[in-house]
Amino acid sequence: xxxxxxxxxxxxxxxxxxxxxxxxxxxxxxxxxxxxxxxxxxxxxxxxxxxxxxxxxxxxxx
Amino acid sequence: xxxxxxxxxxxxxxxxxxxxxxxxxxxxxxxxxxxxxxxxxxxxxxxxxxxxxxxxxxxxxxxxxxxxxxxxxxxxxxxxxxxxxxxxxxxxxxxxxxxxxxxxxxxxxxxxxxxxxxxxxxxxxxxxxxxxxxxxxxxxxxxxxxxxxxxxxxxxxxxxxxxxxxxxxxxxxxxxxxxxxxxxxxxxxxxxxxxxxxxxxxxxxxxxxxxxxxxxxxxxxxxxxxxxxxxxxxxxxxxxxxxxxxxxxxxxxxxxxxxxxxxxxxxxxxxxxx
Numbered sequence: 001x002x003x004x005x006x007x008x009x010x011x012x013x014x015x016x017x018x019x020x021x022x023x024x025x026x027x028x029x030x031x032x033x034x035x036x037x038x039x040x041x042x043x044x045x046x047x048x049x050x051x052x053x054x055x056x057x058x059x060x061x062x
Numbered sequence: 063x064x065x066x067x068x069x070x071x072x073x074x075x076x077x078x079x080x081x082x083x084x085x086x087x088x089x090x091x092x093x094x095x096x097x098x099x100x101x102x103x104x105x106x107x108x109x110x111x112x113x114x115x116x117x118x119x120x121x122x123x124x125x126x127x128x129x130x131x132x133x134x135x136x137x138x139x140x141x142x143x144x145x146x147x148x149x150x151x152x153x154x155x156x157x158x159x160x161x162x163x164x165x166x167x168x169x170x171x172x173x174x175x176x177x178x179x180x181x182x183x184x185x186x187x188x189x190x191x192x193x194x195x196x197x198x199x200x201x202x203x204x205x206x207x208x209x210x211x212x213x214x215x216x217x218x219x220x221x222x223x224x225x226x227x228x229x230x231x232x233x234x235x236x237x238x239x240x241x242x243x244x245x246x247x248x249x250x251x252x253x254x255x256x257x258x259x260x261x262x263x264x265x266x267x268x269x270x271x272x273x274x275x276x277x278x279x280x281x282x283x284x285x286x287x288x289x290x291x292x293x294x295x296x297x298x299x300x301x302x303x304x305x306x307x308x309x310x311x312x313x314x315x316x317x318x319x320x321x322x323x324x325x326x327x328x329x330x331x332x333x334x335x336x
Binding site for chain 1: 104110114117125128129131132133135136137139140143145146147148149150311314315321
């Protein structure tokens with residue numbers, strides 16, 4: 001069970017907009033896919049699964 | 063081979079990677095060996111258990127794979143924390159599905175019209191539309207519906223792109239004598255962009271180009287190939303762009319560099335719909 005306000009998980013997507021405001025897409029596939037966007041989708045699903053299971057999560061996707 | 067690999071710097075991170083790895087395997091997702099990476103700041107710069115779940119993420123995986131991998135990360139994390147993982151149930155699935163009829167980045171470009179032509183006409187006529195008259199707007203939308211419908215593209219999505227690219231027909235490049243309805247060849251450098259001789263050709267130039275993005279090279283029928291060839295005669299298309307966008311999300315990072323491009327197109331389409 002969660003203890004007090006303790007955070008269980010921090011989900012970082014990786015890449016994306018950096019501190020200087022520049023967008024870093026991560027690796028780019030031959031078809032134009034961007035690593036950051038694909039990871040964003042996976043993290044969104046991971047966040048849903050974790051919250052559904054009662055974890056306290058902070059995610060860069062939400 | 064693609065597959066989940068945990069990058070870790072400490073024993074607890076490795077333990078977390080093993081739990082997630084087992085959850086990947088349980089979903090028949092490929093698994094690779096974990097890798098000790100103590101030099102990575104993301105891993106060694108925190109007192110929390112830290113892990114980088116590395117999966118080759120530059121493929122256009124279907125949403126079902128993205129969901130399986132995300133749920134595997136959730137399940138493995140729960141196991142590591144000694145908590146009970148609750149898998150998605152019917153209610154979760156129902157919540158996650160888009161509302162019927164609404165456009166999303168996963169919406170297919172090849173589809174029947176999701177809205178009658180009157181909808182985008184009303185949308186455009188309710189907004190400033192540059193130097194184009196109301197009759198011009200109606201004619202342009204009709205050209206889109208005729209052209210896109212004949213090659214299997216949803217004309218609503220094509221018009222949504224017109225709206226997004228031209229600021230509902232107000233941009234410099236969309237006006238006469240340029241008639242460029244999709245920013246084709248426009249780089250931002252003065253004078254650099256494609257002009258079309260008339261409205262109908264302009265619609266062909268836009269629709270045919272979008273069609274090329276949606277179809278792998280050489281897979282179109284005669285009408286589709288004819289429209290693609292006409293469009294690309296005005297501005298060529300790199301070989302790696304053909305077929306990258308069966309759905310809207312394939313246009314992000316290809317047609318436009320904007321990572322949110324598909325989200326924006328979907329939003330415009332839904333604005334037109336509602």
